[in-house]
Amino acid sequence: MKITEHLFYYPWESLxxxxxxxxxxxxRRKVLIDPxxxxxxxxxxxxxxxxxxxxxDIDLVLVTHPHPDHFEAISRWAGTSTMVAMHRDGKIFLEEFARLWQETTGKTLPIFPVDFFLKAGTLKVGEHSFKIIETPGHAPGSICIYLERDRVLFSGDVIFARSFGRFDLPGGDPLQLIRSIEQLLELDVEILAPGHGPLVKGRGSVKENFYLVFALFQQMFAQENTRI
Ligand SMILES: [Zn+2]
Incomplete structure (x- = not known):
């Protein structure tokens, strides 16, 4: 479904x-974020x-982080002219995982084709300008992508509507995650476009959502400490 002049949203709604x-x-150039x-x-x-x-018609697929529910379908474009990009740390994480998998099960995992690596800074694709922000904490090599023209932040599994990404999976780290979320605060965001769940629309609602998430995080750590 179309949400701005240049942006289409395909929510996953199955429970x-x-x-x-x-x-x-x-x-002119077509970019897919997380297949x-x-x-x-x-x-x-x-x-x-x-x-x-x-x-x-997709020219480039950007992957926010190396979890199968976000990146697995990139193999669909193997051997085509469509390019695939992710953060180098995400690719290293996948290769390490594949190595351990083979050692323990004797089975090989598919090699996922990545054409180039994303790093902090600006990525220009045709007329589109994306700001890549390195946001580890949920997964190694996790990035958020800010589409400057439309003030849309693709936040992967870092921050959602009224929630934040889990940090208990391999390579997760709660302190890194909260620092990553703090970094995002300086952006002028009109639409928060997360990797799961609904969009958050409107500058005020996006800011409010950030503060709610900080409060949730604090609450969770206060509870952890009283348990100890
Ligand atoms: Zn994830």
Whole structure:
């Protein structure tokens, strides 16, 4: 569904199966953020088709972090001219995971093609300008992506509407996560576009959501300390 002149939102709404929200930034160059699970990619294809878009027209796929519910479907573009980009730390994490997996199970995981690495700074793709922000804490190599023209922040699994990303998975770190969220506060955000759940719309609501999340985080740590 179209949410701004250049931005399409494909929310994942099933309660029985997990997948991520996907976003498409459209223009002369077409950019997809987080394709999700491979076996659920038809959900995105159908959604795009109903907006008159085709998954074959995507020029670049950006991955917010190396969890399968966000990146797995990148293998769909292997051997095509569509480029795939993620943070170097995310790729290293995947390679390490694949190595351990093979050692313990004897099975090989697919190698996911990544054409170039994302790092903090500006990424220009055709007429689009994205600010890449390094936001570890939920997963190694986690990034948030800020679309300057539309003031949209794609926050992956760092911050959601009224919630924040978990930090108990391999490579997670609560202090890194809260520092990552703090970094995002300086951005002028009109739409918070998270990796799961609904959008947060309006500058005031986005700010309010940030403060609510800080309060939740503090509350959680206060509880942890009293338990000790
Ligand atoms: Zn995740």
């Amino acid at each position: 029985t199966e997990n997948n991520c929200n996907s976003y498409v930034v459209w223009g 999700g699970h491979l076996h659920l990619l038809d959900h995105l294809e159908r959604g795009m088709r109903s907006d008159g878009l085709s998954i074959n």
